[in-house]
Amino acid sequence: DAGVIQSPRHEVTEMGQEVTLRCKPISGHDYLFWYRQTMMRGLELLIYFNNNVPIDDSGMPEDRFSAKMPNASFSTLKIQPSEPRDSAVYFCASSLARTEGKQYFGPGTRLTVT
Amino acid sequence: KNEVEQSPQNLTAQEGEFITINCSYSVGISALHWLQQHPGGGIVSLFMLSSGKKKHGRLIATINIQEKHSSLHITASHPRDSAVYICAVRSEDTDKLIFGTGTRLQVFP
Numbered sequence: 001d002a003g004v005i006q007s008p009r010h011e012v013t014e015m016g017q018e019v020t021l022r023c024k025p026i027s028g029h030d031y032l033f034w035y036r037q038t039m040m041r042g043l044e045l046l047i048y049f050n051n052n053v054p055i056d057d058s059g060m061p062e063d064r065f066s067a068k069m070p071n072a073s074f075s076t077l078k079i080q081p082s083e084p085r086d087s088a089v090y091f092c093a094s095s096l097a098r099t100e101g102k103q104y105f106g107p108g109t110r111l112t113v114t
Numbered sequence: 115k116n117e118v119e120q121s122p123q124n125l126t127a128q129e130g131e132f133i134t135i136n137c138s139y140s141v142g143i144s145a146l147h148w149l150q151q152h153p154g155g156g157i158v159s160l161f162m163l164s165s166g167k168k169k170h171g172r173l174i175a176t177i178n179i180q181e182k183h184s185s186l187h188i189t190a191s192h193p194r195d196s197a198v199y200i201c202a203v204r205s206e207d208t209d210k211l212i213f214g215t216g217t218r219l220q221v222f223p
Contacts, residue, residue: 043200043213056210091157103147105157 004106012112018080021109025094034077035091082113120214127221133188135217137201148186149200191221
């Protein structure tokens with residue numbers, strides 16, 4: 001298996017633009033997680049899905065952030081409009097079971113908003 | 115005070131040394147994770163444990179639920195172990211993962 005795939009790996013955009021980050025989880029995994037990592041706040045869970053359904057989005061910082069999982073093999077995290085403080089590395093992870101399963105992380109997308 | 119505290123923040127060692135990284139937490143938990151983040155940024159989940167001890171190769175993770183403390187040990191450390199090690203706990207009240215700020219380990223040859 002190729003592991004969790006994220007695209008793009010790097011994204012540089014101007015403030016106010018829409019940004020879409022993409023994730024393909026490991027086939028057969030039924031949980032998908034979106035994380036954000038910054039120097040100031042470390043790793044934070046933004047949202048997670050179980051069987052394509054959002055279960056907990058309380059970590060999403062504000063309404064500018066939205067996430068979807070239209071099918072078992074694809075998820076997006078969208079920021080509209082983007083702001084410089086959104087600059088971070090965004091990780092996607094998947095697992096077989098939320099509490100018992102090991103999470104497998106993607107390589108991350110480094111987002112820079114100027 | 116952070117709900118998850120790691121110590122030390124930074125650690126340097128000579129190749130072959132025994133390494134211990136500590137994680138203390140102040141909330142009730144259902145599970146604790148140890149993650150490894152390589153210098154390139156990639157994150158690997160090392161262990162998930164809720165009691166006792168787990169071992170994988172040269173890595174050993176222990177947890178003491180009563181004392182709210184976990185340790186990650188690396189035996190016979192190697193330069194390729196150089197990474198940031200992150201402790202995360204799942205709160206039994208909120209069911210959310212709470213992350214520590216990480217311990218940066220550098221192992222020199």
